[in-house]
Amino acid sequence: MTHDSPRPARPSPRDGRQPSAADPGTGRVPVAAPADLLRRLRARASTDPVTHVERVPARPGTTAPWPRWAPEELRAAFARRGVTAPWRHQAEAAELAYAGRHVVVATGTASGKSLAYQLPALATLLADPRATVLYLAPTKALAADQLRAVAALELEDVRPACYDGDTPRAEREWIRRHSRFVLTNPDMLHHGMLPGHAQWSGFLRRLTHVVVDECHTYRGVFGSHVAHVLRRLRRQCAKYGRPTRPDLPAGPTFVLASATSGDPATTAGRLTGLPVTAVTEDTSPRGGVTFALWEPPLLPAAEDQVVDLAPVRRSALRETADLLADTVAEGVRTLAFVRSRKGAEVVAASARRGLDEAVPGLGERVAAYRAGYLREERRELERALLRGDLLGLASTNALELGVDLVGLDAVLICGWPGTRASLWQQAGRAGRSGGEALAVLVARDDPLDTYLVHHPEALFGRPVEATVLDPANPYVLAPQLACAAAEAPLTPADLELFGEGAKEAVESLVEAGALRQRPTGWYWRHRERPQVDLRGSDGAPVCVVEASTGRLLGTVDGGSSHFLVHPGAVYLHQGVSYVVDSLDLADGCALVHAEEPDWSTHARDVISLSVASVRSYADAGPVGLFLGEVDVTSQVVSYQRRRIASGEVIDTRPLDLPTRELRTVAVWFTVSPESLALAGVQPADIPGALHAAEHAAIGLLPLMATCDRWDIGGLSTAVHPDTEAPTVFVYDGHPGGAGFAERAYRTAGAWLRATRDAIAECGCDTGCPSCVQSPKCGNGNNPLSKPDAIRVLDVVLANLPPAEGTSLPALPQQGDRGGAVPAGDVSAAGDRASGDRATGDVPAAGDVRAGG
Incomplete structure (x- = not known):
């Protein structure tokens, strides 16, 4: 203080x-x-x-000399932009990349990571008039900003260009034929460039560098998808081949840029499937x-407010x-x-x-x-x-x-x-x-x-988190292999490229009728390409249209539509309020009219959860800690209208929207009723105790993993039919899991200790939003018992191993998931459960409830 x-x-x-x-x-x-x-x-x-x-x-900066191979033309161009010498970390990363070694530069914001990849990439383009470079950014805004930066160098014959969903079709053919520095995003690479690889064959044949910017954003299911998109890119580059310098390995060199993160070399290696060297010392001012x-x-407190x-x-x-x-x-x-x-x-x-x-x-x-x-x-x-x-x-x-x-x-x-x-x-x-x-x-x-x-x-003085992604997730791997087979038949060598679990995934795709095995490989059987969404947005975006004028206001992703633009929802656009008249999920269109109501809307849904399999568990006497697959079924059933000024609930109105099913990974713990009774938790108070502990555990898990509470869900029950004991579940809100539940299992002691401390240190008496209440709770935060939640967690912590990972059984290797690969529904990759659960908290695909 x-x-x-x-x-x-x-x-x-x-x-x-x-x-x-x-x-x-x-x-x-x-x-x-x-x-x-x-x-x-x-x-x-x-x-x-x-x-x-x-x-x-x-902090002052430390410069280094320009590399000997940097042409004078390029040095002069950077000098015109005010760069007279590179920082030492820029020069180190550039030297590695120019020598053909895959490298990730993981330094702070505004540390000049752009020059670290621009220098070797542009030097190669100037030295070889046929070479090409591909730049990938997670957002269009970042790609557009980098285009401005490269174009401002005014280098002859580089011809940088953005190729994304906003690129006019008239320009796309010119870019394919003439641009040597193409800036795009993983989505366009996945949906446009790789399926049309024949049209890009000349560009891919001459590709020398692939820049993956802000690679720390590729986490969870999105990151796992991008990892396989990069493997598909490597596969097509190998197919077309390219002339290389005798001293360089075949295939493009990957240069990754990341914010400071834990173990960036390992993360970058999992993302690309290649050995990567990390440059982490930030020498910029x-x-x-x-x-x-x-x-x-x-x-x-209001004068008429109830004291409790x-x-x-x-x-x-x-x-x-x-x-x-x-x-x-x-x-x-x-x-x-x-x-x-x-x-x-x-x-x-x-x-x-x-x-x-x-x-x-x-x-x-x-x-x-x-x-x-x-x-x-x-x-x-x-x-x-x-x-x-x-x-x-x-x-x-x-x-x-x-x-x-x-x-x-x-x-x-x-x-x-x-x-x-x-x-x-x-x-x-x-x-x-x-x-x-x-x-x-x-x-x-x-x-x-x-x-x-x-x-x-x-927050301060601690290393940042390691990025969590799992390329072996079968709900990611199987659809990505289907995409790869649609681009070119899969071969046994390709299975090695895609890593653990690929053989099993291909077998399940064959069994499901998606692939046909022939002596020369595995072939995609359908006329249409697999529909796979990298970002887990659950289908095509829904257009938001003003009914009276036909004007397109914007879009929301399919998963969010149940929560953001259901009939009766209030939708905001540039400060103007609209109320949704209708939602047509089949046509992907929500019709709205302008209105300034004095209420806001909050969607609610109900869920059920069953245990499908157990991967690993720890038997800690009266406490059990488990990691495994669960099936979650959810449906948005109603929405509340609440006064904006006071938060008062005006009414609850029913909705009729389709159900959603999710197979994902969960961590859960059970506590014996006898141990709870010894701790002073009465049988009638068990539901409120577990419910409060679940809310707080969901809220604190982002302290341990690269997720937020909207990525994860939970459920608590005094007796679950599959465990036959009081149980708290916390699960990933993505098909097949995203690695968050596994991280929770590994760090259970530290995670639940922080949860217990957060509840105990809160100054309220009976529980508040700062400790055990949740804005997503479909039960209206009832029942909740703050004192009994502390007692429950005391029992759990007294019996679990005290330190992270101590005495916990080793997790199975990636790909060993104890169940069949869900290959039959390749379009399901990226489907995401979301909403305010009536029986617990689950992730909201829409983000309207985040924040205050």
Whole structure:
């Protein structure tokens, strides 16, 4: 806890006083130092909301000479862009890549990772007029930013071009024939380039380098899919062959760029299937960062409020919106990261209202940015931010990655972003020009957020997480092998390329009738290609259309549609509210009309869960810890309308939407009724005790794995038919699992210890959103028993091994899953369960409930 004494309040949009005057020469208000700005922000509150301030000191940079092989033309081009010499880590990574060694450079935000791969790739293009380079980014915005950077070097005959879903068809043929530096994303590589590999044969034959940017984002099921897309790319490159320098191995050299992450070489190796060397020492200069942990205050109790009700904190969304308005009024260029699309819209709209109340028209300097906007809207928002026309932007993590947002002064992070890697990526958006920066993490009323703002040691001075992905996931492997067979018949050598479990997956595809085995290999039997979604969005996107005009407002993914655009749902777009009239899942269209209701909508569903198989277990006396496959069935059955001002439930309305089935991986623990009775948990209190422990365990698992609570689900029951004991399940919200439950099993002691501490240290008496209540609970957070949840976890921790991994049985090797590969439904890959469960918490494919 810091002890800065608050300063007198400065003008604020909320008190109607005039903000600071702008410099007439630049149009910008002089920006206060981060520490001064933070004190001003703190001063507006009656109680200090800051629980900790971390000072990340500035750091000088260390340069290295240009490599001898770097042509003078390229050095001069970088010099024109202000780069007179590379940082040492850039030169080290570039040397490895130019020598044909696969390399991952894993350094901090704004450390110049782009030059580390641009230097060897562009040098090769200049030396060999036939060579080509492929660049992969997880988002279109990042690819467009990199295109601007490469084009600005003005190198002759490189001809960089973006090839993605926004590329006009008239340009695509020119790119295939003439571009030597193609920038795209894994989705376009999967859906367009690899299926049309014959048209790309010339490009693939001459491919020397493949750049995989921001590779730490390829985690879970998405990362597992991308791993196989890269193997399919390697397979096609080997098929067409390419002329190589005598000193280089055959096939393209992979250069990966990542935020700092745990064990980047191993992760990059699993992603590419190749041995990868890691460069991790960051030698770039860094401006100082003042990083504050901010806990919104408790709301005053209403006069008629029942005394026993849990205290409620101010919404993190409202707190972030007010902070965004304050910083913009100060002339501070600010980016606010919000967990959800709807949340980004709410923050931007609220900040605009506050600013306009103070200075009419000032609200126009704030906007929202998220996926689902049309291409023209996204590009104009990016240009407006770079020009300085916008001072504040509320964005989803679409702007977390390496888009070069020069000149930002502050970053607001609304809610824990899921991983320490994402936290530092988002914080690093400010101060990119080397200046001092302010970063503020605004805690949601959530167990993990509350734990972190009161345990800063869990954030600062600790290594970031290792990225979790599982290429052996049969729900990923089988569909990807089907895609590969549709591109060219599979051979025994290909099975080795795709790794463990490939032989079993191919056999199951043959048995299901998807492949036919012949002496020359395995052939795809159908006319249509397999329909596989890399991002697990559960089918084609649903278009959101204004019924009266036919105007396309945006899109939502198929999995989210049940929650975001069900009939009666409130849908936000650029601050304008719409109400959904109808949802046609077959045609992928939701019709809406403009309306400003005083209520919000919250979808609810019900689930059932059964154990399919057990992979591993630990017998700890009265406690059992298990890892295995489970079958989850869910259906959205209703939605609540709640007053925006008070959160009061107006009514619950029924819905008729199809059921969904999910085979996934879960971790679960059982506790004997006798041990609970000895601990003081009465039989009637067992459901509430387990329910509260389940909520908190889901909330704290992201502390151990690269996931967030929307990636995982849970269920608790006093007696489950498959275990015949009180049981708490936590499972991955992706078919076949995503590696999160396995991580929970390995770290069960540490995970459940943090869960127990988060509940016990919360200041409430009976349970609140900061410890055991969940915004996703379909049971309305009833029953819950905070004291008994602590007793349950005490029993579990007293019997489980005390340290991570100690005495736990070894997990089976990847691919050894104790069950058949689900090859018959190749279109099911990426299907994702989601929603607010009536019997427990499960992941929401939509993200409208994330955040405050």
